[in-house]
Amino acid sequence: MKTSIRLAVLICTAIIFVTANIVMAQKAGGPWTIPAKYKSMKSTIKVGDASINSIGKDLYMKHCKSCHGSKGLGDGTKSASLKTLVPSFASKTFKAQADGDIYFQTLVGRDEMPNFEKKIANEGDRWALIYYIKSL
Numbered sequence: 001m002k003t004s005i006r007l008a009v010l011i012c013t014a015i016i017f018v019t020a021n022i023v024m025a026q027k028a029g030g031p032w033t034i035p036a037k038y039k040s041m042k043s044t045i046k047v048g049d050a051s052i053n054s055i056g057k058d059l060y061m062k063h064c065k066s067c068h069g070s071k072g073l074g075d076g077t078k079s080a081s082l083k084t085l086v087p088s089f090a091s092k093t094f095k096a097q098a099d100g101d102i103y104f105q106t107l108v109g110r111d112e113m114p115n116f117e118k119k120i121a122n123e124g125d126r127w128a129l130i131y132y133i134k135s136l
C-alpha cells in the first residue's frame with residue numbers, strides 16, 4: 001500500500017514537471033500573413049534620411065527596447081517572460097522581408113507583439129522607425 005502511494009506521488013511529480021516545461025517553453029511565432037494592401041506599401045522617406053537615427057531611434061528606445069533589446073537581438077528585459085520568442089532584427093530572414101511586411105508587423109502586430117497604430121500615428125515617424133530596425 002505504502003509503496004503504491006509513493007509511486008503515485010512520484011508519477012504526479014513527474015507529470016507536473018514535464019507539463020510545466022512544455023507550458024513555459026517559448027515558441028516561435030511562425031510565418032506572418034501580410035494583407036495585400038500592406039505588402040505593396042512604399043516608404044515615404046528615403047534610406048539614409050536624418051529622421052532614422054533621431055526620430056526612429058527615439059521611438060525604438062521608448063516603445064520597443066523592453067522586448068526587442070537595445071540592439072534588436074530579441075533579448076530585451078521583458079522577452080524572457082513572453083510565451084512567444086522575440087525574433088532578432090539582425091537575422092537574414094528579417095532583413096529579406098519587404099518594407100510593407102515590416103510595416104504590418106510593427107504597426108498592426110499580432111498576439112504578444114503589440115499594436116502601435118495609435119501610439120505612433122505619424123506616417124513619416126513610422127517609416128523612420130522601420131528603417132531604424134532594418135539598420136540594426
Ligand code: HEC
Pocket residue numbers: 028029030059060063064065066067068078082084085086087088093094102105106110111112113114116129133
Ligand atoms: C511586449 C513585447 C514587445 C514590444 C514592446 C514590441 N514587440 Fe515586436 N515582437 C514581440 C514578439 C513577441 C514578436 C513575435 C510575434 C510573433 O511572431 O507572433 C514581435 C515581432 C516583431 C516583428 C516581426 C519580426 C519578424 O521577423 O517576424 C517586428 C517587425 C516587430 N516586432 C517590431 C517591433 C517594434 C518596431 C516595436 C516598437 C514600436 C516592437 N516590436 C515592440 C514583442 C514585442
